[in-house]
Amino acid sequence: MVSAYEDLTGVGTPVLDRVSARGFIKDSRGYRVFRVFNILVLLGFSALMLIPLLNILALAFSDSVPIVAGRVGLWPVGFNLFTFNKVMADSLFWRQYANTVLYTVLYTAIAMFLTTSFAYAISRKNLKGKSALTWVALFTMYFGPGIIPSYVLVNRVLGWHNTIWAMIIPGTISVFNLLVMKTTFENFPVELEEAAYVDGMTTYGVLTRIVLPLSKAILATMVLFYAVGMWNSWWNAFLYLDDNKLFPVTMYLRNLIASSANTAGMSSGNPDAQVQIGSNIKSVAMVLVTLPIVCVYPFIQKYFVSGVMLGAVKA
Amino acid sequence: MARPSARLSPEEIAALPTTPPRRGNGAWRTPQGAVVSSVKETWGHAIRKNWRLYSLCLLPVVYLLVFQYLPLVGNVLAFRRYQAGSAFPYNIIGESWQGLRYVHQFVNSPQFWNVFRNTAVIGAYSLLFTFPLPIILALLLNELRSRRFKRTVQTISYLPHFMSVVLVAGLIIQLTLSNGLINEVLMKLNLIDAPLPFMQDPKYFRSIYVVSQIWQTTGWGTILYLAALTSVDEQLYEASAIDGASRLRQTWHVTLPGIRPTIVVLLVLNIGSFLGVGFEKIILIYNPTLYATGDVLSTYLVRYGLFSQPQQLSYATAIGLFQSLIGLALVISANMVSRRLTDASLW
Numbered sequence: 001m002v003s004a005y006e007d008l009t010g011v012g013t014p015v016l017d018r019v020s021a022r023g024f025i026k027d028s029r030g031y032r033v034f035r036v037f038n039i040l041v042l043l044g045f046s047a048l049m050l051i052p053l054l055n056i057l058a059l060a061f062s063d064s065v066p067i068v069a070g071r072v073g074l075w076p077v078g079f080n081l082f083t084f085n086k087v088m089a090d091s092l093f094w095r096q097y098a099n100t101v102l103y104t105v106l107y108t109a110i111a112m113f114l115t116t117s118f119a120y121a122i123s124r125k126n127l128k129g130k131s132a133l134t135w136v137a138l139f140t141m142y143f144g145p146g147i148i149p150s151y152v153l154v155n156r157v158l159g160w161h162n163t164i165w166a167m168i169i170p171g172t173i174s175v176f177n178l179l180v181m182k183t184t185f186e187n188f189p190v191e192l193e194e195a196a197y198v199d200g201m202t203t204y205g206v207l208t209r210i211v212l213p214l215s216k217a218i219l220a221t222m223v224l225f226y227a228v229g230m231w232n233s234w235w236n237a238f239l240y241l242d243d244n245k246l247f248p249v250t251m252y253l254r255n256l257i258a259s260s261a262n263t264a265g266m267s268s269g270n271p272d273a274q275v276q277i278g279s280n281i282k283s284v285a286m287v288l289v290t291l292p293i294v295c296v297y298p299f300i301q302k303y304f305v306s307g308v309m310l311g312a313v314k315a
Numbered sequence: 316m317a318r319p320s321a322r323l324s325p326e327e328i329a330a331l332p333t334t335p336p337r338r339g340n341g342a343w344r345t346p347q348g349a350v351v352s353s354v355k356e357t358w359g360h361a362i363r364k365n366w367r368l369y370s371l372c373l374l375p376v377v378y379l380l381v382f383q384y385l386p387l388v389g390n391v392l393a394f395r396r397y398q399a400g401s402a403f404p405y406n407i408i409g410e411s412w413q414g415l416r417y418v419h420q421f422v423n424s425p426q427f428w429n430v431f432r433n434t435a436v437i438g439a440y441s442l443l444f445t446f447p448l449p450i451i452l453a454l455l456l457n458e459l460r461s462r463r464f465k466r467t468v469q470t471i472s473y474l475p476h477f478m479s480v481v482l483v484a485g486l487i488i489q490l491t492l493s494n495g496l497i498n499e500v501l502m503k504l505n506l507i508d509a510p511l512p513f514m515q516d517p518k519y520f521r522s523i524y525v526v527s528q529i530w531q532t533t534g535w536g537t538i539l540y541l542a543a544l545t546s547v548d549e550q551l552y553e554a555s556a557i558d559g560a561s562r563l564r565q566t567w568h569v570t571l572p573g574i575r576p577t578i579v580v581l582l583v584l585n586i587g588s589f590l591g592v593g594f595e596k597i598i599l600i601y602n603p604t605l606y607a608t609g610d611v612l613s614t615y616l617v618r619y620g621l622f623s624q625p626q627q628l629s630y631a632t633a634i635g636l637f638q639s640l641i642g643l644a645l646v647i648s649a650n651m652v653s654r655r656l657t658d659a660s661l662w
Binding site for chain 1: 356358361365367368369371372374375376378379381382383384385386387388389390392397399403406407452455456458459460464467468470471472473474475477478479480481482484485486488489490492493494495496498499530534538539542561562595599600613616617620621628631632635636639643646
């Protein structure tokens with residue numbers, strides 16, 4: 001284990017590492033100055049990324065008096081759980097939270113089923129019509145359908161207004177994810193599949209018992225892409241749902257924000273204390289909505305990065 | 316079907332095409348002189364052999380046709396009047412032809428120039444800042460010698476990408492309140508005497524939007540550049556170091572040319588989505604006092620098309636179509652220019 005000092009300065013790293021990092025000529029003074037500056041810039045950048053989130057976290061657990069006075073920075077002032085408990089006791093909040101979980105699970109399951117089966121089929125090299133099928137999907141990436149025609153379709157033609165279907169069916173095939181999976185399946189070792197066919201397995205058997213169990217990493221990545229997308233989404237709910245018993249929890253947050261945005265727009269000069277108490281509740285809701293994502297984020301981050309890279313190779 | 320080449324005379328062989336026939340069956344010859352007969356698989360045979368694979372495509376294709384292609388056809392609504400309560404297919408393509416009526420209505424509406432200008436300006440600012448920043452950040456990260464520090468900065472900078480747009484909107488509104496964090500810091504630093512009315516004065520809106528865009532996209536945007544950076548040939552650095560190039564000159568002459576294809580492709584993509592300014596965020600944060608700078612094509616479309624009484628669906632479809640056609644034209648022309656000037660292109 002290297003110390004933090006060694007890690008930052010490069011002192012104590014193997015000579016070969018240092019050679020490849022800086023060429024094999026000693027660092028110039030200018031470059032050494034730059035490296036210190038670089039570390040400072042990146043520290044500052046990281047701080048800017050985190051400050052808004054820390055501010056919300058602090059607000060969520062602060063007393064409303066310091067909030068109104070604008071004295072809450074990155075640490076709670078007058079720590080209390082009053083607002084937190086208030087939101088926790090709101091049955092509508094939990095109902096909508098449960099909706100979000102339900103929508104995320106169902107949507108991810110449907111999306112994975114459609115994406116996996118399509119990706120596997122169009123990844124087979126000697127399938128007739130394969131390129132046409134690929135283009136059917138690819139075209140939609142360049143020319144999407146537009147907001148209003150989609151709205152008309154779901155709302156008027158299918159009549160899915162105020163139903164769960166409007167939440168979990170539109171948007172279940174992401175072309176990007178499809179291409180990532182197709183690339184992965186194309187690189188699957190042919191010998192394994194051939195052996196399975198020799199043993200008398202059908203295509204379905206090969207897919208479910210050979211290919212999928214050996215592609216767990218990519219499946220996990222895709223599940224995460226879809227699940228996080230659904231967890232964070234609010235637009236479909238905004239467009240297709242009126243009933244607050246069906247709303248996902250992002251709509252709870254959206255309604256809090258909308259009321260405060262309008263108040264901010266109307267009050268000229270000093271906004272009243274009402275907005276501030278609102279911002280306390282809002283912060284708690286924001287923390288609770290984001291908490292699951294932040295909790296799993298450190299563990300799933302690398303899957304996302306690898307997914308993006310695979311997609312980029314294809315595109 | 317295979318015919319022994321011995322039966323063909325040399326003249327006949329020379330007359331054969333050198334590539335397999337595009338459609339149908341036929342003989343051709345390879346450059347080495349071998350005669351090959353190619354028999355195209357018929358659909359009947361393909362389906363009998365691979366019906367399980369085709370069955371896997373069935374639901375996804377139906378899904379794409381219904382949810383992607385049907386609304387695409389539904390774009391004709393831009394030229395047709397919508398009548399509520401009509402039967403399929405008229406409930407998606409509209410009742411009767413109106414020609415360019417809705418397009419004219421939009422182009423001649425008093426809001427047209429305001430909305431169009433706002434979209435173009437916000438799009439241009441976003442492009443100007445959110446496009447180069449990930450490149451710079453990736454270059455800075457690339458100079459780090461400590462793996463651990465690099466990984467930490469990456470982890471932190473990717474985080475905003477995973478936040479819901481609703482959360483981002485909430486952050487923006489909270490931070491810009493008159494006693495929010497930004498105003499408090501500016502007051503502490505004595506840069507201002509009284510809190511700035513960020514969300515009540517249209518002149519701040521574009522900056523707020525672009526800053527939030529930077530916050531959301533910069534870190535995540537580095538991924539592809541960092542990947543491209545690892546593929547730059549190490550020998551080029553060694554050679555240029557021997558030639559006495561400083562680190563800065565190496566960056567300019569080795570690193571940047573090495574990641575140029577990535578830069579160009581991402582620029583083309585960014586230009587294509589130029590007018591598709593992130594409307595979800597704007598709808599969440601704006602209010603009527605900010606329409607002068609914050610109202611863009613897609614927010615205008617949603618407000619007039621869906622949330623007005625009565626809904627003006629045809630009118631809004633016309634605006635949406637206008638926007639996607641401009642987007643398509645932009646991406647095609649950007650791609651053409653990049654193919655001329657550099658060798659990198661999307662297709």
